[in-house]
Amino acid sequence: MPLNIPESDWRRFKEIHPRLLELYCSRILHELTVASERPGSSAHERYVKVYKLIEDRDKQLARAFNDFRRSTAIMQMGIMLRMKLLTDEDLRLFSEQTQTQVEGIASL
Numbered sequence: 001m002p003l004n005i006p007e008s009d010w011r012r013f014k015e016i017h018p019r020l021l022e023l024y025c026s027r028i029l030h031e032l033t034v035a036s037e038r039p040g041s042s043a044h045e046r047y048v049k050v051y052k053l054i055e056d057r058d059k060q061l062a063r064a065f066n067d068f069r070r071s072t073a074i075m076q077m078g079i080m081l082r083m084k085l086l087t088d089e090d091l092r093l094f095s096e097q098t099q100t101q102v103e104g105i106a107s108l
Contacts, residue, residue, distance in 0.1 A: 003074035003105075009098045010070045013077065016093075020085045021065055028057045074098065078105020 005013070035049040064079045077094075080086040081102055091099050 003071075003101055005070060005073045005098055005101075006095055009094045010073055012093050013073050016086075016090060017065075017068065020080055020090075024061060024064070024083070024085055028053075028061075031057070074101045075105055077102040078108075081106040 031053055032050055035053055036046050038046055038049065041049070060083065064076055064083060064085070068076070077086055077091075077098075078101075081091065082105075086102075091102060094102070
């Protein structure tokens with residue numbers, strides 16, 4: 001089944017995309033703050049933890065947000081749903097066809 005997104009859904013996704021990116025980056029920054037302030041850890045241990053978090057979260061960010069095109073929208077939305085960035089409320093803004101495809105990707 002091809003992963004096509006109707007024009008109206010593509011426009012909606014373009015509208016919410018910046019908010020989802022901001023949400024993800026805020027989550028990452030919170031994680032980094034917590035990791036950098038771990039009591040009982042040395043500065044080096046905290047640095048290593050922060051470094052690994054950034055590496056891991058950067059890969060996740062790339063999968064969900066890089067290559068932002070209409071042809072990749074369904075895949076990205078599925079990834080965002082799995083990451084709990086795209087909420088059920090957000091998903092209801094889209095057509096039934098798009099919802100089904102996104103949920104299918106998220107369940108993989």
